[in-house]
Amino acid sequence: MSRLTHVTSGRYAPPPAARELTAVSADGARLYVEAHGPEGAPAVVLAHGWTCSTAFWAAQVRDLATDHRVIAYDQRGHGRSPAPDDPDGYSTRALADDLEAVLAATLAPGEKAVLVGHSMGAMTLIAAAGRPGLREHGAAALLCNTGASDLVAESTVLPLRPGRLRTRLTRSVLASPAPLGPVTAVSRRVLKYATMGRASSREQVDACARIVHACPRGVRRGWSHVLGTLRITAHVGELTLPTRVVTGLADRLTPPVHAHRIAAALPDRLGLTELTGVGHMSPVEAPDAVNLAIRELAGAYLVRTHEQGRTHEQARTEDPARIEEGRAA
Numbered sequence: 359m360s361r362l363t364h365v366t367s368g369r370y371a372p373p374p375a376a377r378e379l380t381a382v383s384a385d386g387a388r389l390y391v392e393a394h395g396p397e398g399a400p401a402v403v404l405a406h407g408w409t410c411s412t413a414f415w416a417a418q419v420r421d422l423a424t425d426h427r428v429i430a431y432d433q434r435g436h437g438r439s440p441a442p443d444d445p446d447g448y449s450t451r452a453l454a455d456d457l458e459a460v461l462a463a464t465l466a467p468g469e470k471a472v473l474v475g476h477s478m479g480a481m482t483l484i485a486a487a488g489r490p491g492l493r494e495h496g497a498a499a500l501l502c503n504t505g506a507s508d509l510v511a512e513s514t515v516l517p518l519r520p521g522r523l524r525t526r527l528t529r530s531v532l533a534s535p536a537p538l539g540p541v542t543a544v545s546r547r548v549l550k551y552a553t554m555g556r557a558s559s560r561e562q563v564d565a566c567a568r569i570v571h572a573c574p575r576g577v578r579r580g581w582s583h584v585l586g587t588l589r590i591t592a593h594v595g596e597l598t599l600p601t602r603v604v605t606g607l608a609d610r611l612t613p614p615v616h617a618h619r620i621a622a623a624l625p626d627r628l629g630l631t632e633l634t635g636v637g638h639m640s641p642v643e644a645p646d647a648v649n650l651a652i653r654e655l656a657g658a659y660l661v662r663t664h665e666q667g668r669t670h671e672q673a674r675t676e677d678p679a680r681i682e683e684g685r686a687a
Contacts, residue, residue: 370565390438395423407477411437417645435577458491480504505616606636
C-alpha cells in the first residue's frame, strides 16, 4: 500500500469519507473504497490513474458530494489497497474485475451511476466495457486523459523525434525501478514538466507530487509494464454507455491523438472536450471543467436512487456479503 502523504489543507486535500468499505475482487484482492455525500443521491464512481489514489479526486469530491453520492476507490497497490501477490494481478483483466467488485459493493442491484476514469482509471472502464457489472450499473461515462494502445510510442514526455529510440527510452523511464524519494523542488519541476501544463499552480503541482511519490516503486513498475503493452482498442467499441472524452492539449503522457481515436470509436459518443494549456492531470488542473462535465452527465442520465426502488442501505442489509464496512475516516 502507498504511504499516505497527500496535502492536508486547501481544495486538493481529500475530505474525510462518510463511509469506508472493502470490496473483494474476483481473485480475492481487497480494495479500499470510500463513499461521500448523502445516501439516495445520484451516484458517481471515480477510478483514478497510475500512481495515484482516492486523494487525486479531492476537488471532485468536495464539489460533487454536496448533492451526489460519490464513490472512490484505490486501484490495487495504490493508496490503501494492497499490492497484488501474484504477477497476474497486474493486468487489465484484474482492473476490470476490481471495478465490477466496487460497483457490486456500493450500488444496489440495478442502480445506475456515472462512471468517471482518469488515465489508467479510464482504461479500466474501457477494459470492463463488455462486463455485466458495467452494463448493469453504468448510466454514462467520462474518460479523462487516456488511451487504448501505443501509449509508450506516442508519449511525448521525452523531447525526441518519434521512433524506436524515443519509444525505448520512454519505456525505460516509465518502468524505472528507482525510488522517487521525497517531494522536493526538483521533483516538483520534473513532475510538472512530464504530467502537467505550464499554467498549473504550485498548489496543484504539490498535490499531484505528494500523491505520485507515495506510490510504492514496485507497484509503479508493475503497472508500467501493463501500460507499456496495452492493447484494449477493441473494447472501446463495446463501451455502449453515453460517453464523453476529455483531453488536455498539453498532455505528454497520453497526447490528444488518443482521445480523438477513442471518441471516434465510441458507439454513443457525447463529444470530445479539449482543454487548452492542460496536461495529463485534468481533474486537478481543470477541476471546474471536469466537475461540470460530471454534473452534466449526472443531470442527463441519472435519477435519484430513492426513485429506483431499494436503497443501497436496504440492499446491504439484505446481502451483507456484498461489502465489508470499515470505520469512517
